[in-house]
Structures are given as C-alpha cells and as structure tokens.
Amino acid sequence: MADKNTQAVVRKDDAELASRIKDTLVPQVDICEDRESVTLYADLPGVAKDGLDVHIEKDTLQIYGRRSAHAQAAGTGAYTEMPARDYYRAFTIGEEVDRDHISAQLANGVLKVVLPKSERAKPKKIDIKYA
Amino acid sequence: MQVRWYDGYVPTFNDFFRLRDELDQLFDIGLPLSNIRSVPRGTFPAINIQEQKDSVCIDACLPGVDPKDVDLTIEDNALTIKGRRNTGNGGGNYHRRERFSGEFTRIVSLPEGLDSNKAEARYHEGILSITIARAEEKKPKQIAVSVA
Numbered sequence: 297m298a299d300k301n302t303q304a305v306v307r308k309d310d311a312e313l314a315s316r317i318k319d320t321l322v323p324q325v326d327i328c329e330d331r332e333s334v335t336l337y338a339d340l341p342g343v344a345k346d347g348l349d350v351h352i353e354k355d356t357l358q359i360y361g362r363r364s365a366h367a368q369a370a371g372t373g374a375y376t377e378m379p380a381r382d383y384y385r386a387f388t389i390g391e392e393v394d395r396d397h398i399s400a401q402l403a404n405g406v407l408k409v410v411l412p413k414s415e416r417a418k419p420k421k422i423d424i425k426y427a
Numbered sequence: 428m429q430v431r432w433y434d435g436y437v438p439t440f441n442d443f444f445r446l447r448d449e450l451d452q453l454f455d456i457g458l459p460l461s462n463i464r465s466v467p468r469g470t471f472p473a474i475n476i477q478e479q480k481d482s483v484c485i486d487a488c489l490p491g492v493d494p495k496d497v498d499l500t501i502e503d504n505a506l507t508i509k510g511r512r513n514t515g516n517g518g519g520n521y522h523r524r525e526r527f528s529g530e531f532t533r534i535v536s537l538p539e540g541l542d543s544n545k546a547e548a549r550y551h552e553g554i555l556s557i558t559i560a561r562a563e564e565k566k567p568k569q570i571a572v573s574v575a
Contacts, residue, residue, distance in 0.1 A: 324525040324527075326523060328519035328520060328522065335519065337514065339490040340490065341554050342488070342553065343553075373477030374477060375475065377475060378475055404492070405488075405489075405490030405552050405553015406491035406553065
C-alpha cells in the first residue's frame with residue numbers, strides 16, 4: 297500500500313515537471329572545474345532577471361528561463377531560427393558541492409552559476425615527513 | 428584482420444558514426460531543394476526576422492557579446508553581422524564546452540526597398556535587434572476610392 301502511494305506521488309511530480317518543461321529549448325552550457333568550485337555558464341538570450349529560476353531540488357540543479365515579452369515577439373516573424381520558447385536544463389550534482397554557498401548571476405543573456413566545493417571535498421596536499 | 432584506428436574513430440563505435448552520417452545525409456545533404464545560402468543547424472548567432480509595416484527587424488541571439496565587438500554593415504541588400512565572442516575563462520578544466528567561442532560572420536539577405544540610412548541597433552538581454560526602416564516610396568499606400 298505504502299509503495300503504491302509513493303509511486304503515485306512520484307508520477308505526479310514527473311507530470312508537473314513534464315508539463316513545465318514541455319516544448320522548452322535546451323540552452324548551451326560550458327562547465328569548468330577548478331580546485332575551489334564547479335562553474336556553469338549557460339546561454340539564455342532573451343531571459344530577464346525576473347524570468348530566471350535556478351534552484352536545487354534534492355541532487356538536481358534546475359535552470360528554468362522564461363523569455364521576456366520582447367524576445368517572445370521576436371520569435372514569431374517571417375523567418376525563425378530561435379523559436380519563442382522557454383529554456384530548461386538540469387544537472388545532477390554530487391555531495392561535494394556546498395549547497396549553502398551557491399551563487400548565480402545573469403548578465404547580457406549569460407547565466408553564471410558557481411557551485412563551491414565543501415571544505416571536505418577540496419583537494420589536500422599531504423605533507424611527507426622524512427624519517 | 429587489421430584494425431584501423433584513425434580520425435578519432437574508435438572501431439567499437441563505427442556503427443554509431445555510420446548511423447550519424449546516414450542521418451545527416453538524410454536530413455541535411457539529402458534535401459535536394461535547400462537554399463544555396465542556407466546555414467546548417469546551430470550556426471552562431473541564431474537569427475529571427477520579422478517584417479513589419481514600416482520596418483524590418485532582425486534579431487540576432489548574441490548572449491555575452493560586447494556590442495563593441497560587433498560590426499554591422501549594410502551593402503546593397505545584404506546585412507553583415509560580424510564579430511567575436513570569447514567564452515574562454517582561463518583557469519580550470521572543462522567538462523563541457525558547448526557554447527560558441529571565436530569569430531563569427533552572418534550575412535542576411537534583406538527585402539527590397541529598405542532605407543539603410545534609417546537603421547538602428549539595440550542590444551538587450553543578449554539579443555541584438557537591428558531595425559531597418561522601409562523607404563518612404565516603398566511603404567504600402569492606401570488608395571481612396573471615389574464614387575463617380
């Protein structure tokens with residue numbers, strides 16, 4: 297019985313997500329990593345600050361970008377390579393990311409998300425003692 | 428049997444590469460009526476064109492591009508968008524590099540009867556919007572019908 301209920305909840309979540317990300321575009325991203333953090337850059341042309349939703353749910357980083365009215369209108373013309381659709385992309389993140397210190401900024405249609413590593417996950421140099 | 432290993436083709440995946448090539452042929456090259464000026468999917472920057480009564484608006488998706496690095500010229504009936512975008516951020520190892528980086532040029536054929544002296548460009552939220560007004564004599568005119 298419990299299993300049945302759990303499954304129903306999961307399906308509902310999936311349905312909500314599916315309806316939200318229906319007909320969305322997948323933004324192109326660069327992801328690089330150094331000792332301190334993992335940094336993600338995403339191209340989101342036509343997305344204003346209030347149309348952007350970046351959040352972490354369980355182990356998933358979700359990026360959702362709604363196009364502003366101007367950009368919406370721009371995709372309904374005589375010739376269209378960039379359809380007037382919203383953006384969605386998600387990534388799984390590991391335990392090593394310090395969830396409390398994630399920062400995001402949007403400038404000129406490019407989103408930058410910095411995912412700092414927790415102290416425990418940073419590489420450590422081991423001193424070698426000579427006997 | 429000699430295993431050939433060149434061009435980055437790993438023998439195990441040969442069937443996948445073959446499938447990809449065949450699909451490319453089917454959808455891109457196979458189409459007999461593609462325009463000679465058409466560009467492949469994913470060409471940077473993506474462009475949208477809207478025709479309005481008084482003007483034509485060309486939107487180019489140029490996220491993260493400094494407008495100073497973009498050169499716009501109109502010659503005859505062609506608009507050239509030329510520039511560069513540098514996404515290189517130096518430090519760190521890349522897991523993914525999907526975003527375009529480097530120099531780009533796109534040439535857009537414009538309809539007849541535009542006044543290139545009345546063109547303006549605006550950069551907002553990563554989209555460069557170029558508006559070119561229609562020449563006065565080319566604008567649609569209303570003809571009054573008089574009753575005899």
